[in-house]
Amino acid sequence: MSDSKEKGGKAAIKTEEKKQHFDDIYVQKDPVAFKERIIDALDYISDDFNRQTFDRLILPWCERQAGDGKTLNYVDLCSCFGNTTLAIAHGMNVEQIRENWKDTESCRRVAQPRRLPLRTTGIDISGNALAYGKEAGVFDEIIEADLNAPSADARAAVERTMGEADVVISTASLVYLQLPAIEAVIDPFVRSPGEGYLLVNFLNPFALEKADATKRLLLDKLEFVGSTASRHRRMSALEQGNYPGEEWALLELWVLRRKGKA
Secondary structure, three states: OOEEEEEOOEEEEEEOOOOOOOHHHHOOOOOHHHHHHHHHOOOOOHHHHHHHHHHHHOHHHHHHHHHOOOOEEEEEEOOOOOHHHHHHHOOOOHHHHHHHOOOOOHHHOOOOOOOOOEEEEEEEOOHHHHHHHHHHOOOOEEEEOOOOOOOHHHHHHHHHHHHHOOEEEEOOOHHHOOHHHHHHHHHHHHHOOOOOEEEEEEEEOOOHHHHHHHHHHHHHHEEEEEEEEEEEEEOOHHHHHHOOOOOEEEEEEEEEEEOOOO
């Protein structure tokens, strides 16, 4: 069984076969199934650590920009329904996200306001997840794209948006992308003038060789700022069978910034 996000019923983005797939959740029209089957059933906790890492290493810079009257361009790359944006942009913890997404009615609006002046963009392969994010106010703009094989229009939109970004997050999602796709998406951000920050996650124990290659790619293009180690979620029964003795999927959270722009 391969882990993939699906578009139109056809697998488009794949990861190694030892990792659980959640295809049917990603194509739902709201995040209630995500809440029930991932946040609840698997004790998903990583967005608390994403928010804490952002607050420690990126938030002070964002607050200085806000103090100067700037609205920051914020991109959630492979965003799914935008749970990490709720954590970072709205300052919500996992319990608050859980409550916000408890049913089809409560999830239709974000329970807390944004804590920073941000223009938010979600980029993902799931049109349904993006449509939800736009309707609920998680994202101001959305780009539907298969980043491993984008259309010409999608590629142009992604390049423009990444080139304008001040803050990019990609949390537990680069595992879905091939290395050439990661490079193509990151390069416009790298080339952009001015200071800019990237918060990215690496999963453990899944696809460790690919994670190492991704780290080398990012370190070649960006300046390392800091990192955190944390829990992500409990492994599914499938994953525990494939990794005997392991109970938790873990994360390395990295923050990087454009070289020479601090």
